[in-house]
Amino acid sequence: MNYRKQFTLDREDKVFSIRKTDKDTLKKWYYLMTLGRQIDNKAPNYLKQALGWSYHAPFAGHDGIQLAIGQVFERNKDHLFPYYRDMLTAISAGLTAEEIILNGLSKATDIASGGRHMSNHFAKPEWNIHNVSSATGNHTLHAVGVARAIKYYGQDAVAISSQGESSTSEGYVYEAINGAATEKLPVIFVFQDNGYGISVPKEQQTASSRAADNFHGFKNLRVIYTNGKDPVSSMNAMLKAKRIVKEEGVPVIVHANCIRMGSHSNSDRHELYRDDHELDEMAMLDPLKKFRERLVYAGLFTEDELNDLDEQARKEISAAHKKVLKAPDPDPKSIFDFVMPKPYISEKYPDGLPRGEGKRMKLIEALNSTLKAEFRHNPDTFIWGQDMANKDKGGIFNVSKGMQQEFGPKRVFNAPIAEDFIMGTANGMSRFDKKIRIVVEGAEFADYFWPAMEQFVELTHDYWRSNGKFSPNVTIRLASGGYIGGGLYHSQTIEGALTTFPGIRVVYPSFADDAAGLLRMSMRSEGPTMFLEPKALYNDPSAETEVPDDFEVPFGKARIRREGTDLTMITYGNATHLCLKAAEMLEKEDGKSVEVVDLRSLIPLDKETVLDSVRKTNRVLVVHEDKVFGGFGGEIAGMIAEEAFEDLDAPVKRVGSTFTPVGFNRILEKAILPDAERIYHAAKKVLEF
Numbered sequence: 001m002n003y004r005k006q007f008t009l010d011r012e013d014k015v016f017s018i019r020k021t022d023k024d025t026l027k028k029w030y031y032l033m034t035l036g037r038q039i040d041n042k043a044p045n046y047l048k049q050a051l052g053w054s055y056h057a058p059f060a061g062h063d064g065i066q067l068a069i070g071q072v073f074e075r076n077k078d079h080l081f082p083y084y085r086d087m088l089t090a091i092s093a094g095l096t097a098e099e100i101i102l103n104g105l106s107k108a109t110d111i112a113s114g115g116r117h118m119s120n121h122f123a124k125p126e127w128n129i130h131n132v133s134s135a136t137g138n139h140t141l142h143a144v145g146v147a148r149a150i151k152y153y154g155q156d157a158v159a160i161s162s163q164g165e166s167s168t169s170e171g172y173v174y175e176a177i178n179g180a181a182t183e184k185l186p187v188i189f190v191f192q193d194n195g196y197g198i199s200v201p202k203e204q205q206t207a208s209s210r211a212a213d214n215f216h217g218f219k220n221l222r223v224i225y226t227n228g229k230d231p232v233s234s235m236n237a238m239l240k241a242k243r244i245v246k247e248e249g250v251p252v253i254v255h256a257n258c259i260r261m262g263s264h265s266n267s268d269r270h271e272l273y274r275d276d277h278e279l280d281e282m283a284m285l286d287p288l289k290k291f292r293e294r295l296v297y298a299g300l301f302t303e304d305e306l307n308d309l310d311e312q313a314r315k316e317i318s319a320a321h322k323k324v325l326k327a328p329d330p331d332p333k334s335i336f337d338f339v340m341p342k343p344y345i346s347e348k349y350p351d352g353l354p355r356g357e358g359k360r361m362k363l364i365e366a367l368n369s370t371l372k373a374e375f376r377h378n379p380d381t382f383i384w385g386q387d388m389a390n391k392d393k394g395g396i397f398n399v400s401k402g403m404q405q406e407f408g409p410k411r412v413f414n415a416p417i418a419e420d421f422i423m424g425t426a427n428g429m430s431r432f433d434k435k436i437r438i439v440v441e442g443a444e445f446a447d448y449f450w451p452a453m454e455q456f457v458e459l460t461h462d463y464w465r466s467n468g469k470f471s472p473n474v475t476i477r478l479a480s481g482g483y484i485g486g487g488l489y490h491s492q493t494i495e496g497a498l499t500t501f502p503g504i505r506v507v508y509p510s511f512a513d514d515a516a517g518l519l520r521m522s523m524r525s526e527g528p529t530m531f532l533e534p535k536a537l538y539n540d541p542s543a544e545t546e547v548p549d550d551f552e553v554p555f556g557k558a559r560i561r562r563e564g565t566d567l568t569m570i571t572y573g574n575a576t577h578l579c580l581k582a583a584e585m586l587e588k589e590d591g592k593s594v595e596v597v598d599l600r601s602l603i604p605l606d607k608e609t610v611l612d613s614v615r616k617t618n619r620v621l622v623v624h625e626d627k628v629f630g631g632f633g634g635e636i637a638g639m640i641a642e643e644a645f646e647d648l649d650a651p652v653k654r655v656g657s658t659f660t661p662v663g664f665n666r667i668l669e670k671a672i673l674p675d676a677e678r679i680y681h682a683a684k685k686v687l688e689f
């Protein structure tokens, strides 16, 4: 008998009971449950023998609901987001003992991540069993995002997200459920309630004894309660949930009452906070033992038949164990694989310099027209954010003006004021199909991006963590920077923080043509790109240029905006224009020839152009709008010191803003942000050294 065969329903309205369920089905369930439990019991031995599985969160006590989740999941059609305790879910969904142990021992052939992600994080991307974060419950947002795609593309499928009850205290879970209910998305959220979040009892998480009760006020949301210890009631609950999602088109929470038989994980000792009485009770309630007793008591199986199934499972594990021990470990040389997917290749503009004429545009027009052109080019492109589209309003700065009118509300739409939701659902939706490209306004102003940082971090390591199986194809636009008298939350530029994360490109244009070319490149490439827009330049005539219709700027190509021989200014964004002004002053007043290198792209960085210029002028000033302390300029100065020290005639100097917040009053703003004057004086010091 093939115990991993995909479960199919013979009748849509089927209700299981122990006596009415056919013997083969019960046999399959028992087999999967005993197999899972035997691996769960064996996992700690691997750690004792120093073979691996150094993170193991036992599932014992969650047997019923995990069996049911795996059974109702349809491979390659539904999308499943299992959490770190979901070993039986993964087995029931079809993973073999070998696949489970390969993950436990973090082998190179582990299908979830090739040993890159923690053990006990099971996945099989080719079946849509997603590789999920350790940031507990944050995949609820991914499930909602992929459900948005399921609905948009009219697929007969559901997204299933699974987590413990304590992690529902996280704000992003509320954001996810609010969004799923608002958009009426096909998601089942399973809460596996074992009463604890590590050592914290659930009454210290929330006032309701059942976490799902907290969500009763949401419209368009159904809640089902079930006994998560019992496979029969769990199967009925999961099937009912799937039926509701499909027939009523609303999301469903399945709250499964479970027990945690063991400690939270191998690094926890539950006897420190649970008494003997409680532990005895857990043993008595053991779901596998109870299920076995019921099968025998009902006269459906003999003890011998069940012992045979236990033995078959033992054999599967033993064979798997032997194979896994021989499986290769990851190669340390592979660490640089899959940090970023390869970008789209520009055939016409390999150097990112415009050729031929184009319409003269402001930076904002270049962004708007490129977005529209790319939406026409790729019908699987979507954009959302706060104030994205409502009648004539198209973005808080009007960057997306006219887009909803042309592309409709299903491709261009508003998001709730929930930055993490905006980011997380972008990640989730792009999981549906590689052809999808998503643009989001990550926040209305760059400084409001911080609530989304946890999903930003997630996005940066998805490709690496999944061993190249999944890359979020998302462009995140952020209106950045000051010089508008905006004060706190409206003036910051945050690339100094964003560029510390491997796995994302960060670009920062300063002229209309580069804005268009970099945006096109971001939207055509695989992988995530942070697209920082100097909002002070949106309508500034000094950033206006001609923009060829098909212009593209490859990542990692700086642009020399002004040639010179005495000093190099390395800059980007708003500061490019300040440097150009300062360079002019230096020429007029001091007869100095200054080269201005506009990086355009911070990650990847065009080291070659920077170092060539340093070798030519031998003097360097690094200029950006962000704070000098902790700013991106420190990386550039460090790189030059390391790679071109002997070419320098003066120490590398940096100009940027002060190590303060940005003040509102224009007098304060001027004292904080760099200007041409400050750059001019700093340049003179470097020149005079």
Ligand SMILES: Cc1ncc(C[n+]2csc(CCOP(=O)(O)OP(=O)(O)O)c2C)c(N)n1
Binding pocket: 057, 085, 134, 135, 136, 163, 164, 165, 166, 167, 168, 192, 194, 196, 197, 198, 264
């Ligand atoms: C965002 C985040 N904060 C903290 C942790 C550490 N942590 C790991 S598991 C856990 C408890 C989660 O409890 P629950 O959601 O009830 O699931 P259970 O482990 O009980 O199945 C915590 C706090 C984490 N993984 N992620």
